[in-house]
Amino acid sequence: MLAASEPETFHYEPGLGIIASHGRAQILVGNRALLAQQGVDATFLAQPTEGQTEVLVARSGRAIGAIRLCDVLRPEARDAIRQLRELGLRTVLLTGDSVLVAQAVGKQLQVDEVRAELMPHQKQQHVEVLQRHGQMVAMIGDGVNDAPALAQATVGVAMGSGTAVAMESADLVLIGSDLGKFVQTVRIARRCRRIIWQNFAGTLVVDGLGVSLAALGLLNPLLAAFIHVASELTFILNSTRLLPRTHDLPAGPAVPPQESSASVVRVAA
16 A cells, blocks of 8 residues: 655646645646646657547656556447437537547547647637637536636536536536436427427417407407417417426436536537
């Protein structure tokens, strides 16, 4: 068993890694960009293979090794992306991982676009570019590095299993870590909007009919009351279709984040 001790100083560089000190030694744990920023030569370390994420470790200005990790997709991720594509949404993977890792994950997920080696502010900038082109953007994230993009997006969606910073920056928090809940949320939101527009259009038609009948002198108080009550009852019954049904209920509800506390989906009508 290894004896671990607390570092004397600890600093996190978003998108890069960790800088800590222990005794007289400075310890770096992060990517190659972090080591290059601190003037540490890591060129002699072998490059990771496809699908691997590397975490380099340096001590007192000298690279001493690398930890290689492999990303494992969430079990429901591939099916969730497929359903989003069927809904007509364009999916983009934004990640700080290397190009090889991002492309491997993107290929498995079959997303439309992959952007790799992005800093947190670059994720935000990409979301902003989509918005400038008139797109409505939903950003799904769970990490500290996703917070700026979550705040920038039209709708920021944080996973309930993510960091507190991500949840505070988002507009919506999904309970748990099941990406399928986001698909269910989109389906429910679209049905809600569709019924709202049906009621709105119906109201205009009924009011237009009433005005026309009144202008022609064909509208008496009894008929006016009947049209009003019948139309209101019709719209109320139409709205009851929004009541949850057993097969529509997700495993956990979507709730707004409390005040105290890799991917972008373009949402199209």
